[in-house]
Amino acid sequence: MAEDFVIEMLHITKEFPGIKANDDITLQLRKGEVHALLGENGAGKSTLLDVIQGKIAPLRGRVKIGQTVRFGVLSQQLEELEPYMGDTIREVLSNYKKYYVIDGKETSPEKLCERLGFTTQQLWSRIGDLSGGQRRRLSLLLTILDEPNVLILDEPGNDLDTDMPARRLARHADPGDARPLLDGARDRPAVGAARRPPDAYARRRGPVPAPVQRHRRGRARGCAERQDRHV
Numbered sequence: 254m255a256e257d258f259v260i261e262m263l264h265i266t267k268e269f270p271g272i273k274a275n276d277d278i279t280l281q282l283r284k285g286e287v288h289a290l291l292g293e294n295g296a297g298k299s300t301l302l303d304v305i306q307g308k309i310a311p312l313r314g315r316v317k318i319g320q321t322v323r324f325g326v327l328s329q330q331l332e333e334l335e336p337y338m339g340d341t342i343r344e345v346l347s348n349y350k351k352y353y354v355i356d357g358k359e360t361s362p363e364k365l366c367e368r369l370g371f372t373t374q375q376l377w378s379r380i381g382d383l384s385g386g387q388r389r390r391l392s393l394l395l396t397i398l399d400e401p402n403v404l405i406l407d408e409p410g411n412d413l414d415t416d417m418p419a420r421r422l423a424r425h426a427d428p429g430d431a432r433p434l435l436d437g438a439r440d441r442p443a444v445g446a447a448r449r450p451p452d453a454y455a456r457r458r459g460p461v462p463a464p465v466q467r468h469r470r471g472r473a474r475g476c477a478e479r480q481d482r483h484v
Contacts, residue, residue: 258282262301266278280301331388333392338379339379
């Protein structure tokens, strides 16, 4: 791998039956860069993020990951919270270090939760009882507490207000460790301001296949249902 690049994806193509999710995508990330993958629902953004993590293999192309890379991933459906649905926020936070350095100061995970809008009383709430926005804020915090050096955020704005402190926390989680960040966003920039215009896109050419149209309709219904439950 070239010394300057933390991650390299070269000419990535990924297809599913009747669907070309990614078509000849090249993406190279240096330390400290922010990239946004912009595209409509079903365009292949999440597929590309899965290829980066090694969850699925591309049909063509190569992926090169630096030896010291530690991924932190905020998924669309928040699968990472599933094992903790019966636990309280405090119980989940007890699995992490007692103190972290944020903006040059030591602070506890509980205090970070309060910075994300949780009250002291809410820390006794069970994960399964939280709203969609609360779960996403908590999941973002847990992702950062794992101390990754590469953040992958798959549509992180779902259920979050654009001025939420969660977005600032992601940007300042470890100011001493400039990290690449990837954001699979439909229509908004990556967390924080991208340091240069996004130069990688999950894109599709030609008519949208029927399976993708059905997928989009399902996603739209799911988003509407989450919005109805949002507190």
